[in-house]
Amino acid sequence: MKATIIMAAFGCALCWGQAADDCKPSVLNIPEAKYPCVYPDNRAMFRVIAPDAQKVSVRIGRGFDMTKGPDGIWTVSTTPLVVGFHYYGLNIDGATVADPSTMTFFGSGWPNSGIEIPEPDADASYYQPRDVPHGRVSEQWYLSRVTGRWRRCFVYTPPDYAANTRAKYPVLFLQHGWGEDETGWFTQGHVDYIMDNLIAAGKAKPMIIVMDNLNAVKPGESASLFAARGLVPAPAAAPPAPMAARGPGGPPAGGTPGAQGGRGAGRGGPGGGFNLSAFTDTMFADLIPMVEKNYRVAPGRENRAMAGLSMGGMQTFTTALNNLDKFAYLGGFSGSCGGRGGFDPKTSCGGAFANPADFNKKVKVLFLGIGSAEGQGTKDFSDSLTKAGIHNVYYESPGTAHEWLTWRRCLNDFAPRLFR
């Protein structure tokens, strides 16, 4: 009894900075790092060594001020976080930086930190490695005539690709979101595990997936997707906080107005501040020919799909709706050409839906996915399309926001519908 009282009295000093046994290191930490860690109720604990700092905070959706211990280590435990992948950053005396305790993930135009709040195993296993045949993600460089630069994409080839040396495969062109790059879908998105598992279960057809970088600038154009929003001014400003870590409808987490471009991109109409034409041109002039030259690709529009998340959904609809002779499948994950209300079947999205019979004949699947916490816009858009006679699939990810768990689930639902 006495011991208990003493321990309680010294509790704060004794336990200070120690993780409770039930706080598990995030799977995205650097090797051996115990922090950040995640409690069973989805609160996260962060630790930063900054002995001389005056103020340190973690920004993950919202800000959490950290408290300095006598050892110069700052800590905080958050409120419960939504399951899935979150970008986050630290603020140390006014400097926005990544947490050195995690691997980094390219988002909002810079290498953010990341934390994964695990789903229950049964739900998450679709994007985790299983002992099934594995496909391969390859880095592929190509010289772009449109941009005049070497560009990099990543290409997923299905498990049987190497052995079936005569087989040809349909292709999905899969886009990242604003501020991200060609690494997003296989690093944050686990595209390879999702596809390996779907293919092994017989749920999806083996396909090639091409993940390129949306940021394309033609010679003489000064604006890239980043610069266009004023996010990387000269001289350099602090990077904005991650768009994906923001709650729906909440204020931008970052300090720059331009950061609002993140969500705006996913919901705006085509061309809403972004130059999407350079990527479209690059795709047709450089990317598709390179892929068809270097990979065993089945020919024709019925073997070609395009999808993307957030701004990548906007890019997809902009590119594909104007080129339906080249694509038979379209997916928008938290991003498309609609969702802002005011739908007019004759004029919205450039009039692409003006002739429902013709559209339904050409487009085998029109997929609209969204996280349930992202608001009503995508559901309204889907309903408007349905009302106008446009066949479409609406998928809602339960309990998730404008983040990668929504998009993993979207891909898991979308891919089985392709090339049937």
Added chain:
Amino acid sequence: MKATIIMAAFGCALCWGQAADDCKPSVLNIPEAKYPCVYPDNRAMFRVIAPDAQKVSVRIGRGFDMTKGPDGIWTVSTTPLVVGFHYYGLNIDGATVADPSTMTFFGSGWPNSGIEIPEPDADASYYQPRDVPHGRVSEQWYLSRVTGRWRRCFVYTPPDYAANTRAKYPVLFLQHGWGEDETGWFTQGHVDYIMDNLIAAGKAKPMIIVMDNLNAVKPGESASLFAARGLVPAPAAAPPAPMAARGPGGPPAGGTPGAQGGRGAGRGGPGGGFNLSAFTDTMFADLIPMVEKNYRVAPGRENRAMAGLSMGGMQTFTTALNNLDKFAYLGGFSGSCGGRGGFDPKTSCGGAFANPADFNKKVKVLFLGIGSAEGQGTKDFSDSLTKAGIHNVYYESPGTAHEWLTWRRCLNDFAPRLFR
């Protein structure tokens, strides 16, 4: 005249924080970021936004204290830096973090910032993209029986691999250094460009290159390569400064004694504090069988090479010298089993060199590479081997230190010697 005087008087205020026109952004910066930049004389200028910080410094080889401007932006211009790739980090009021203005590179066990001091074009072009046929670097996962975990390696396949569906290729197993991982050789090392250019020029035979992660831990073993050196204690300490950014023989840049393991690894004898056996076991039980199952690999020891940098050289010599029935080519880039003096042909390196005639018959190429600024140890080791009758190739990279430019050059010299 008057205007000139006024401009000179206000010079500091006017030009403050502006890059001179001749300071070019490092190629490793995030998109659109103008800083850090590199002057023609190889000085670099760094900028950090940290308005409330008391003290900010850049650590790149040595520390450079930054100066705060009236706008809350800290800057410093360094002394001239050695050409090539350098890891670096910031210290903001005691916190060691990456610079948010650059992409990150895994070294010293965490995602460091990086800056590239360019070589003159003519010298550097061997590791830059040219309009030649390109090979492919693929991410490859496998389930390890030795470690009980999923592991990731990257595999370079040469340009003609996809088209020559019946050809079989020799394999080089290429290792990273201490604190790095399987991404090092294609991210910092540009292995793909180096090989593409060599193959296009007819200088190297087309080969497969496997880049795995040296960090392997068996179930029940608590020590990884990081933990073994006390570098990521619990609770987490500040990451050590990058080993590769240190000058030869200089003090470690980081704040932890363990950081010395970086160089020690490259020069120490086998087993000097590192557990290298788990990787050796993983390689033979899991990695090589996986590669031979999934890639078209030419059989036999004469089609198998192993090389590595720093600790990866140490791993190479430890693994291969004990298994010469499996390897005919060995390369140590700034790391091997020797170099600390006291060479005895009968006992050094486990007695591997005790029978020169037998060794020379088995080993087609024994390659020892080093940067000229790294000291005399490797040259002495090579001379000792030669004196003992062991055929070996000594390659010295002019003017470079224990950094990736040394290792790019080593690969460029080593690869053409393989599989002849």
